[in-house]
Amino acid sequence: MKQTPEMDAIQRQMRPGVITRDGFLGSDARKLADILEFDNAEVNRLGLTHEGIAARMRELRDAGRKGIGLATRVDPHFEVRVDSVRGKLPCPFGHAGLVQKMNTTVRNLAGGREITYTDLNIHMIGGHGFYEGRGSAFRLEPSELKEILEIPESPPPPSPGMPPGLR
Amino acid sequence: MLTAFLISVGVMCAITTVLAVLMILADATIANYGDVRITINDSKQITVEGGRHLLATLKDEQIFIPSACGGRGSCGLCKLKILEGAGDPLPTELPWLAPDEQRRKVRLSCQVKVKNPLRIEIPEELFNVKQYEAEVTAIRDLTYDIKEVRLKLLSPAAISFRAGQFVQFEVPPYELSNEPVYRAYSISSDPGKEDEIEMEIRYVPNGICTTYVHRHLKTGDKAVVNGPYGDFYLRDTNRGIVFVAGGSGMAPIKSILHQMLNEGNRRTARYFFGARAVKDLFLLDEMKDFQSKLPDFQFIPALSEPGPGDDWSGEQGLITDVVDRCLETVDNTEAYLCGSPLMIDACIEVLKNKGMPGELIYYDKFA
Numbered sequence: 127m128k129q130t131p132e133m134d135a136i137q138r139q140m141r142p143g144v145i146t147r148d149g150f151l152g153s154d155a156r157k158l159a160d161i162l163e164f165d166n167a168e169v170n171r172l173g174l175t176h177e178g179i180a181a182r183m184r185e186l187r188d189a190g191r192k193g194i195g196l197a198t199r200v201d202p203h204f205e206v207r208v209d210s211v212r213g214k215l216p217c218p219f220g221h222a223g224l225v226q227k228m229n230t231t232v233r234n235l236a237g238g239r240e241i242t243y244t245d246l247n248i249h250m251i252g253g254h255g256f257y258e259g260r261g262s263a264f265r266l267e268p269s270e271l272k273e274i275l276e277i278p279e280s281p282p283p284p285s286p287g288m289p290p291g292l293r
Numbered sequence: 294m295l296t297a298f299l300i301s302v303g304v305m306c307a308i309t310t311v312l313a314v315l316m317i318l319a320d321a322t323i324a325n326y327g328d329v330r331i332t333i334n335d336s337k338q339i340t341v342e343g344g345r346h347l348l349a350t351l352k353d354e355q356i357f358i359p360s361a362c363g364g365r366g367s368c369g370l371c372k373l374k375i376l377e378g379a380g381d382p383l384p385t386e387l388p389w390l391a392p393d394e395q396r397r398k399v400r401l402s403c404q405v406k407v408k409n410p411l412r413i414e415i416p417e418e419l420f421n422v423k424q425y426e427a428e429v430t431a432i433r434d435l436t437y438d439i440k441e442v443r444l445k446l447l448s449p450a451a452i453s454f455r456a457g458q459f460v461q462f463e464v465p466p467y468e469l470s471n472e473p474v475y476r477a478y479s480i481s482s483d484p485g486k487e488d489e490i491e492m493e494i495r496y497v498p499n500g501i502c503t504t505y506v507h508r509h510l511k512t513g514d515k516a517v518v519n520g521p522y523g524d525f526y527l528r529d530t531n532r533g534i535v536f537v538a539g540g541s542g543m544a545p546i547k548s549i550l551h552q553m554l555n556e557g558n559r560r561t562a563r564y565f566f567g568a569r570a571v572k573d574l575f576l577l578d579e580m581k582d583f584q585s586k587l588p589d590f591q592f593i594p595a596l597s598e599p600g601p602g603d604d605w606s607g608e609q610g611l612i613t614d615v616v617d618r619c620l621e622t623v624d625n626t627e628a629y630l631c632g633s634p635l636m637i638d639a640c641i642e643v644l645k646n647k648g649m650p651g652e653l654i655y656y657d658k659f660a
Contacts, residue, residue: 143365145365145367146365146367147363147365147474191635193597194539194567194611194612194633194635194636195567195632195633195634195635196539196567196573196597196598196611197569198569199598208635210633210634211361211497213361213362213367213368214369214388215367216388224388229498242498242499
């Protein structure tokens with residue numbers, strides 16, 4: 127997919143040292159448009175939507191906030207810890223405002239696997255279909271999110287071929 | 294055809310090379326700001342090499358401004374007044390600066406480049422901040438995810454700090470970081486022992502500093518810290534004291550308890566410590582020791598979700614519920630909170646609902 131100059135500018139924002147020390151792309155050398163398109167296809171293949179994935183991440187985070195910093199049980203078989211550190215980050219896609227540095231760790235006690243995501247991850251997935259580049263410390267694999275967070279399949283999105291970041 | 298293609302490639306390479314050389318020359322000449330004078334508090338002048346950010350420039354001059362993000366503009370801690378020479382705030386600073394701060398010319402020192410003569414104000418207490426070389430003398434597992442790290446100070450060999458303050462620990466380059474990184478940790482040790490400091494560091498997934506401390510740091514290693522920083526310390530009043538902490542938020546409270554013991558402080562103090570299960574509790578013997586030595590101190594651990602084999606007969610529930618239930622009055626009482634921002638916000642609400650004025654609630658959101 128052809129990448130627009132606007133997306134070039136966003137990709138520059140994602141480089142190490144601009145917004146975060148390590149950036150959002152890890153060792154991924156692909157164009158941002160290709161990263162978005164690839165993950166969009168994967169999410170479609172899994173029968174999910176970016177909005178649905180973000181909604182589930184937000185739902186578990188909100189349930190975990192009740193532990194006020196400690197891990198807490200969330201039905202049916204999750205253990206969720208929500209914690210935050212000092213600071214806020216802007217969205218590399220240029221949205222106004224800042225996102226609190228909040229980490230949510232979800233352990234699926236039935237499957238024995240866990241995953242950690244940030245509030246910025248939730249925003250970038252729901253708003254832009256962006257899961258970070260391969261090799262990034264905060265890269266999230268859609269298939270792992272589906273399995274660990276037990277995300278049910280969603281009805282097909284209005285434009286299944288186009289991730290929100292490219293719409 | 295092939296010749297034309299090769300000539301095109303050659304021309305493109307030549308143009309690219311010329312542009313690269315021009316950029317290097319421009320960086321060395323046009324962007325060379327030379328020596329720049331900085332006037333501090335209208336009483337001291339330093340001359341520095343221009344072109345770098347103010348935070349890093351001051352650090353080279355042994356003037357340490359607190360920063361929790363290493364100068365990325367994402368923590369908002371490194372605020373200073375820049376009265377002249379810095380121009381208007383940058384877009385990267387604006388989210389951090391309240392209108393009143395902008396009027397008072399407060400800026401983020403990590404975002405302001407030193408290009409012109411500057412007139413700045415630095416809080417006097419920051420001139421007491423020093424960089425210390427140290428050696429790791431002990432590392433102890435307090436829980437499965439919290440380590441206590443003790444440092445012997447080498448140069449300078451002594452530090453003067455207020456119990457409750459924090460230092461910045463330098464993580465040297467290693468597999469997760471190709472440059473030094475600083476992170477802030479409260480001092481947990483006795484302020485009377487000036488030749489050492491202790492910190493309690495909880496492992497955070499993907500955390501550069503906590504991964505280094507938990508997986509790489511060992512006894513005998515050299516370490517660098519700078520400090521002390523912060524205004525979380527015991528106020529000199531005769532009010533009763535409520536401490537509330539969770540996890541590694543134990544650190545500054547423990548240091549304050551040492552201070553109370555050293556001073557023969559007789560104030561009433563109740564310490565509510567929140568954990569999930571027995572495996573998350575630590576320093577129980579030390580707390581029992583404080584309880585026996587301080588005249589009116591009580592340590593009240595509370596578990597939110599005790600494990601099946603925990604055999605727990607103490608307080609149960611979220612720490613906010615326990616504080617609400619056990620604290621009969623907040624009259625003539627002040628509170629000191631340290632831990633997760635979520636816990637602190639929830640505790641502030643509980644204490645205010647019980648009638649404690651906001652100005653008597655002091656907190657440190659994991660500084």
